[in-house]
Amino acid sequence: MAEIKSTLELALERSKKFSLSEKDKEEIKQKEIQEKILRLFYRYQKGDLHLHEIQKELDRMGEERRRAVQEGLLLCWIDELSLEGENENILKGIEWLQDRTLDEVRVELRTLGIQYQSEAEQIKQEVRAQMLEALREEGFGGDALEPHLEASDVWQKALAPLKRNYFIRLRGLKDRLKSYKKGK
Numbered sequence: 001m002a003e004i005k006s007t008l009e010l011a012l013e014r015s016k017k018f019s020l021s022e023k024d025k026e027e028i029k030q031k032e033i034q035e036k037i038l039r040l041f042y043r044y045q046k047g048d049l050h051l052h053e054i055q056k057e058l059d060r061m062g063e064e065r066r067r068a069v070q071e072g073l074l075l076c077w078i079d080e081l082s083l084e085g086e087n088e089n090i091l092k093g094i095e096w097l098q099d100r101t102l103d104e105v106r107v108e109l110r111t112l113g114i115q116y117q118s119e120a121e122q123i124k125q126e127v128r129a130q131m132l133e134a135l136r137e138e139g140f141g142g143d144a145l146e147p148h149l150e151a152s153d154v155w156q157k158a159l160a161p162l163k164r165n166y167f168i169r170l171r172g173l174k175d176r177l178k179s180y181k182k183g184k
Helices: 007-015 022-046 051-059 063-080 088-098 103-137 153-179
Strands: none
Touching (some): 022 063, 022 088, 051 063, 051 088, 103 153
């Protein structure tokens, strides 16, 4: 009498024909590492995860995987630094991973941010005055008249050179952070 095979047995027999190549295995491993990095990054950014909890996660990993996750997390945090946002939590994470204090970087980043905001505000006031004048020339006026700067091309064009200048300087700061090696 013929033996009846289960669906599972048939699937297992067929899957023996297929095996993952080393390249496929490496891609899967890299994808898992990237997912882990992003999960840690976003949970830390939201405040759902603290550095000591990240350390516990890292301690559960093998050496190679831990190193890859640490490097990826460091790059994410450095890339997240901004002239317009709050950077303190990010800097704490970078300090923790690089095992050093970043007081000089804090001061430089804060100074860049203040200078950028100040110059952007000056440009904003100039563009606002130009837009109000143009509206008055077209017959619009009154105390309640307020141009919507953020949506205007004039504002974006006026701000572009300032952004370019400051973001080049910010990129230089980020590059210095990326190039730091422990023990140097």
